[in-house]
Amino acid sequence: xxxxxxxxxxxxxxxxxxxxxxxxxxxxxxxxxxxxxxxxxxxxxxxxxxxxxxxxxxxxxxxxxxxxxxxxxxxxxxxxxxxxxxxxxxxxxxxxxxxxxxxxxxxxxxxxxxxxxxxxxxxxxxxxxxxxxxxxxxxxxxxxxxxxxxxxxxxxxxxxxxxxxxxxxxxxxxxxxxxxxxxxxxxxxxxxxxxxxxxxxxxxxxxxxxxxxxxxxxxxxxxxxxxxxxxxxxxxxxxxxxxxxxxxxxxxxxxxxxxxxxxxxxxxxxxxxxxxxxxxxxxxxxxxxxxxxxxxxxxxxxxxxxxxxxxxxxxxxxxxxxxxxxxxxxxxxxxxxxxxxxxxxxxxxxxxxxxxxxxxxxxxxxxxxxxxxxxxxxxxxxxxxxxxx
Numbered sequence: 001x002x003x004x005x006x007x008x009x010x011x012x013x014x015x016x017x018x019x020x021x022x023x024x025x026x027x028x029x030x031x032x033x034x035x036x037x038x039x040x041x042x043x044x045x046x047x048x049x050x051x052x053x054x055x056x057x058x059x060x061x062x063x064x065x066x067x068x069x070x071x072x073x074x075x076x077x078x079x080x081x082x083x084x085x086x087x088x089x090x091x092x093x094x095x096x097x098x099x100x101x102x103x104x105x106x107x108x109x110x111x112x113x114x115x116x117x118x119x120x121x122x123x124x125x126x127x128x129x130x131x132x133x134x135x136x137x138x139x140x141x142x143x144x145x146x147x148x149x150x151x152x153x154x155x156x157x158x159x160x161x162x163x164x165x166x167x168x169x170x171x172x173x174x175x176x177x178x179x180x181x182x183x184x185x186x187x188x189x190x191x192x193x194x195x196x197x198x199x200x201x202x203x204x205x206x207x208x209x210x211x212x213x214x215x216x217x218x219x220x221x222x223x224x225x226x227x228x229x230x231x232x233x234x235x236x237x238x239x240x241x242x243x244x245x246x247x248x249x250x251x252x253x254x255x256x257x258x259x260x261x262x263x264x265x266x267x268x269x270x271x272x273x274x275x276x277x278x279x280x281x282x283x284x285x286x287x288x289x290x291x292x293x294x295x296x297x298x299x300x301x302x303x304x305x306x307x308x309x310x311x312x313x314x315x316x317x318x319x320x321x322x323x324x325x326x327x328x329x330x331x332x333x334x335x336x337x338x339x340x341x342x343x344x345x346x347x348x349x350x351x352x353x354x355x356x357x358x359x360x361x362x363x364x365x366x367x368x369x370x371x372x373x374x375x376x377x378x379x380x381x382x383x384x385x386x387x388x389x
Contacts, residue, residue, distance in 0.1 A: 015125050015143035019045040020296050022139055022146055023120075024127050024161065025154030026052050028281035029264025029288075031113040033152050035070075036289025038117035042296035045146060046122045047139075048155075052114050053107035057246040059179060059206045059213045060109070061189075062278045064100040065365035067109075070282065071116065075109035076102045077209040080189040085343060088194050093343050098353045099360060101189060103208035130161050130260070137161075137259065150261070150292055150302060154285065157249045157265045162257055170221035173251035173268075175201070175275055178229045179215030181242035186212045193334055193343075197228045200331030205236055212238060217248065217275055219327055248275045250327060252320045255284065255313035256306040263288045267313060271362065272323040273330065283363035287312050319362050 021037055023030045026048035037044045067073050079102040085093040114122070125141035130151065132138070137151040139161070153161035157174060169176070186207030197203045201218040214233045216225040233240045253268040255261065263269065269284045270277030291305040291312075300308075333339040345351055 012143055015123060015141060015146070017045065017146055019043045019146065019148040021045070021150040021152070021292055022047070022137070022148035023152045023154060024048075024139060025152070025156065025264065025266070026114075026122060027110070027154070027264070028278050029269070029285035030152065030154035031110060031117070032282045032285025033154065033263060033289040033292065034117040034120040035113060036286055037293055037296070038119055040293050040296050044117075044120045045148070046120050047125045047127065047141065047146070049124065049126045051124055052122060053110035056106040057244060058278065059103070059204065059215060060106045060208070060278070061101055061103045061206050063360065063365060064102040066279045066282055066368060067102055067104060069365050069368035070113070072104070072109050072112050075104040075112055077105055078103050078207050082188065084188045084190045086190065086192045086194060087340060087343065088196060090340070093347055095346060095352045096349065098356050103206050103213070105208070127155060127160050132259075150295060151259075152261045152263060152288060152292070153266045154263045155266055157247055159253070159262065159266045161260050162262075164257070169247055172221070173249065174221050175217055175219045175248040175250050176221050176223070176225065176245070177215055177217035177248055177275065178225045178243065178245040179213055180229060180233055180240040181211045181213055181244070182233065182238040182240060183210060184212045184238050185210065192232065193330070193339060195335040197232050198223065198225060199334055202330070203228070203232045214238065214240075219250065219331055221247070248277065250275070250324060252313070252317050254310060256310035259302070259306065261288050261292070261306065261309060268320070269313070272320060273327040274323070279365070280363045283367055284313060286367060316362065
């Protein structure tokens, strides 16, 4: 059994302190926020229930450009220029992508990203909620209270630091996924649009050098997918091992609420239909961090940052709505011939380039290369996206 790096027992000493910025959640979004705050001369704290890189909850794949532009290409395990889509009958569809997609090692990627913010203090604690104390937020953890005027919730879909009434699955707008990691090798990035596994959703197999990440995701949160994940794994000639599962948000939520910044799954920054949430966590995390940096450097107020970041996230709402419509269409069409017709249209190289080009532009990798000061700072409107290529 693996030994957790998270502090336990006597090591969990009381925790307290005051920060200029407190980032709660140390996965993709939280680490991206911390990256943008490094070197700003501010007291920045980063906390998570688990040690950095300890708890993988996704298939860990992203557009290669994003990983390269963030300096994380050392964590890449395998890169793909094509995607193979399986249907119940007929030959699979093989599409050559206009950009490549890479699987990566989660602990290594998190370590590389944290190394880009060496002056950001990290500790483990379970965040339970928050209250207000004048201009500061008081974040309550199982090890004590932490205070900061600027607080980020990057803790995931539970949106822990929101004071709104919580919505629990299956009533929440969430998909559910389960994945196994059998030791094996593979050459293709594969998807299954096959109601044998799940009517509204899809299966996948993502090779990552010495393992293949096989899973099934359902857009219907009522649908359990363990048996289907086992079946798909055995259908591709492997035995399930190393289970991991997670709830996946598929609806955008306000990115700023009651003085708190939300990034990643806590703001619904996960694309419907594809359930891709890693590059969007990077993207919105960087945007959030740049707004916060402008505050600690005296270039804007907290209120301006909240307004600008909230508006930046909301600018993308129509893109998320279109993808949600596509997600619902998959559920309706998956079992019939109309889906086969759609996929035949996608066999056109021109259509693939057009559709995946637009999909890429939702969170373009060029955003990672923009300097913080060139994207935000003056109160002249929300943070802007770079022009997509």
